[in-house]
Amino acid sequence: MYDRIIRHATIVRPEGQIRADIGIEDGKISAIGELDGQATRAETNASGLVLLPGFVDSHVHFRCPGHPAKEDWFSGSKAAAAGGVTSVCDMPNTSPPTVSRKDWLQKEALAAQQSIVDYGIWAGAAAGNAEEISELIRERLACGVKVFMGATTGPLLVDDNTLAEHFQLTPGVMGVHAEDETVLSHFRDLGRGQSTPDHSVLRPPEAAVKAVRRLIELCETWPREVHICHLSTAAELELLRAQKKQLPITVEVCTHHLWLSTQNALGNWMKCNPPIRDEADRLAMWEALEGEIDTLASDHAPHTKEEKERGYWDAPSGIPGVETTLPLMLRGVWEGRLSLERLVALGAERPAQIFALQGKGRIDVGYDADMVLVEPQAMRTLQARDLQTRVGWSPFAGWKMASAPSEVLVRGRTVAREGKIVADAGSGRKIPLGPLTKAD
Ligand SMILES: [Zn+2]
Incomplete structure (x- = not known):
């Protein structure tokens, strides 16, 4: 007896699309095929709809502990669910930063109480913590170690010695914010006189x-x-093209670097790190979606309107995005700029593989029933009042993008319908992590 059968959906996987029924049992996909006449507690006719795997956003900042006025695990996970993201990995620059076992456990407790989507939690590299973080990764608690080479303050900004130490000692995936601090501080000093x-x-x-x-x-x-986070320039692509084949480097691009350029002129509203680049860089990112880029992420980094309305030097960097990533990328698909197959590879299957997120990222038997039903070609104009993020604004308000998904499921439970949340706080859980790929 199935808990639910979704009938006649067009199922999208990186290798192609098939039309089939899906049987769900105990939160997992237990059958794909022709399921006529099979016993089930519930069923849905999804004829005419496209069924995507739940999206895996390996780069979000849900701001808690520390900054609930910007976001917390409930509001952040609601924003994720509304946008078809069913798995998130949260970055360590919270308050306190996630740089020890105690910090990691404190954050995990918050996520367990509040999140409505499943989650992983990064640990942050800091001077002297390589051993402690290594343990968190070996025990398959932290989903990876995040290194900030620039763009942050406090213990998370590492010097070259600390970077090298984590490079050698810390197992698993190292996610890197790759902007060189010496170059940044040089240009920051040059700009000091300007308001x-x-x-x-x-x-x-x-x-x-x-x-x-x-x-x-x-x-x-x-x-x-x-894993290089938020790659944003054609020049970085060129470097990687020359080197990447021999090296185990994977690359992430963020939605805002695909959709915004310096031509959009939104001032502090689009102030983020690395910055929004020019049109040539933006178009280079689109081209690389078919090649060098491995994953798509939001770098959802909300700040309040009040903070963003300050002058340049006082306005923090970061923009919300977890609920607009899939709708914007689907617009790209409906407009013929990207295939659905490539989109699910970038937004679900590859990130789940890279971070060994067990049961995530693919519609197949044995995987978690994390799924997103969307109506092909359906578009809307995004209204700020429809957003779930606590900060209530988006650089994409007023933009045309795909309609909110018809339905979003996490382990077989419906969490959102047409952008409305129907799940309770705490229904998400930590994603089990698979074995480390190397003998670390
Ligand atoms: Zn980030």
Whole structure:
């Protein structure tokens, strides 16, 4: 007896699309095929709809502990669910930062109480914590170690020695914010006299290129899995094209670097790190979606309107995005710029593989029933009042994008319908992590 059968859906996987019924049992996909006449407690006719795997966003900042006025695990996970994201991995720059076992456990307790989607939690690299973080990763608690080479303050900003130490010692996936701090501070000093400098000039492509070059050098000396977060320039792509084949480096692109450029001129509203680049870089990211790019993420980093309305030097960097990633990328699909197959590879299957998120990222027998039903070609204009994120704004308000998914399921339970949340706080859980790929 199935708990539910979804009939006649068009199922999308990286290798192609099939039309079939899906049987769900105990939160998992237990059958795919022709299920006529099979006993079930509930059924849905999904004829005419497309069924995607729940999206896996390996780069979100849900801000808690520390900053519930910006977001917390309930509001952040509601935003994720409304946008078809059923798994998230949260970054360590919270308050306190996630740099020890105690910090990690404190954050996990909050997530367990509040999240309505399933989650992983990163640990942050800091001076002297390589051993403690290594244990968290070996025990398959932390989903990876995040390293900030620039763009942050406090213990998370690491110098080259700490970077090298984590490079050698910490197992699993190392996610890197690759902007070189010496280049950043040089340009920051040059801009000091101006009240409203151009953020993209203060954080030029050279900063990213220098950091990626250093990562490649380190990886040549100590090969290890490195995941470069939010790649944003054609110049970084060129470097990786020359090197990547031999090295275990994977690459993430963020939605805002695909959809916004310096031509959009939104001032502090689009101030983020790495910055929004020019049109040539933006178009280079679209081209690389079919090649070098492995994963798509939101880098959902909400700040309040009040904070964003301050002057340049006081306005924090970061923009919300977890609920607009899939709708914007589906618009790209409906407009013929990307295939559905490639989209589910970038947004679900590859991130689940890279971070060994067990049961996630694919519609197949034995996988979690994390699924998103969408109506092909359905579009809307995004209204800020429809957003679930606590901050209530988006750089994409007023933009055309795909309609909210018809239904979003996490382990067989419906969490959102047409953008409305129907799940309770605490129904999400920590994603089990598979074995480490190397003998670390
Ligand atoms: Zn981030």
